[in-house]
Amino acid sequence: MAREEMTSLQRVAAALTFGQPDRVPAAPLVCGASHRFSGLTYGEWSQCTDIDAMVQGHIDALDMIGHDGVVMLVDLSVEAHAFGCEVKFPEMNTAHPNYDDPYLKSHKDYKKIQKIDPRKTQRMKGVIDLTAGLSKQIGKTHAIVGFVYGSIGILSMMRGPEAFFMDLMEYPDEVMEAIQVVDEVLVEYAQAQLEAGAHSICYDHLYASQSILGKDLWEKFEGPSVKKVTDVVHKAGALVSFHNCGNGIYFDMSEKWGKPHAISHAYVADDVDSWEEHKAKWGKKIGTIGWIPPGPVAMLGTPEEIEEECKAEIEIFAPGAGFVLATGCEYGPNAPLRNAKRIVEAAKKYGVYE
């Protein structure tokens, strides 16, 4: 293994701006999994009440695993919770809305959504404080990626996904009105994370794929939201990334509305059929952060299978930069942490640029 010449931050920045990194960066998305270094239960971690312990958890995870960047994802209910949605915090599982008693019980309830100040509200404030705490300690050496769940993702948490998807078609005006309020808050939230020291903001546009919404419907409801948030990030000179673990992701829509530097994804774009095709079509325009399968490989894979998978992905995607080796979705909060380290080791072994 060659001596590393760059800091993790330089490496990630070089990779995502199609520069010349010393090696492929590795970021196995150990977000919730970092709670295991913090002395907190997953439930306590998710409540964001002990920010110092969370900062230390991330730092200790970095020490052990050696990844190049941390992502400020706590769980996808952070924003919905701040807007008033009741959230459950299981001790050993991912926090989630109480879908038995949704905050938005009918299409008429979209009016309930009022503007909030993310700098002062519940866990959104927690994420901002976490970003600031990490920035102080590792902001000069490691990539800190802020995280914003997209407008329609947030609303689906508050309404329940099934009812929400039908509302998109049956009550579009009511949904649209709520999106405007959510957008204003998300713009401020992204801004606040950048001010706290995030080098990039990751916008999760989970429904921008063939797994969930048609392209036209997605564009109508979330395209403008993406633009509002990413405009702020671009203007600040920070990197824009998206996350989407759906199948057949709309890279063209992502480019149109957000001009991202990279997308964290688990499957190929909707307009190609293989990873090789994906690299050829999108690899010079939008970087890839991915795409190790979190379940079968990162969680259940043998050391040999993990190494093989990482090697194969690096071979396709490393040329020309624009690649961060990562899991295609969040690393299982309960998955063996040694496997995350193996991913980083594979990047060091196979991802060195000459």
Next chain:
Amino acid sequence: MATKEKEQELIKRLQDAVINYKVADAKKTAEEAVASGADAYKVTMEGLAGGMEVVSQKFDCHEYFVPETLLCAKALYAALDVLKPHIKAQAGGAKGQVVLGVMQGDVHDLGKNLIKAIFEASGWTVHDLGRDVPLKNFVDEQLKTDSDIVMLSAMMTTSMVGIKKLIPMIKEKNPKVKIMIGGAPITEKTVEEYGADTTADNAPNALREAMKMLDTLRKGKAA
């Protein structure tokens, strides 16, 4: 008793209502079918299931996505609620029975609900346990209903691990039962590792897989 022509007209209207997600039309046509004395089983299978088959094809070729499919299912249920009480027991001819649910600790039930709609439309009896289901409930429900297949859904790695524990619990009580697993983190490797019988990546494929498993089970019984 409705004439053959009338019955065909009702079937066509039910299909159209499901395919074009016209909830009110579906309900109204079902009521008309009942009032006219049409064969409730026939109009259900050819009208509603027939319509849902077209929906599945549209979903497969990315003409329809989740919202459209959910609305089709809404139209389907609006009609099915009217027709179901009029389906004669002997005509029931359920294709098979499944126990269906989302694993303990997991509240993502969208995929599970789409599967339920497609299976019910196709004449299956579905015992839906809902979401965040304790492991033991799957075992108990399978035994109680003697279902052919147990279908387990998990969207997260944290809930997926429960499947590994649950499959031996089910198989211990009933070794012949078939088990299908599905959800974002699940692949063929998980099927192999956890000892399930199969997986499917969407509702129409789940139906195809279930038909195959049922066929195997019934051939086994016949032999």
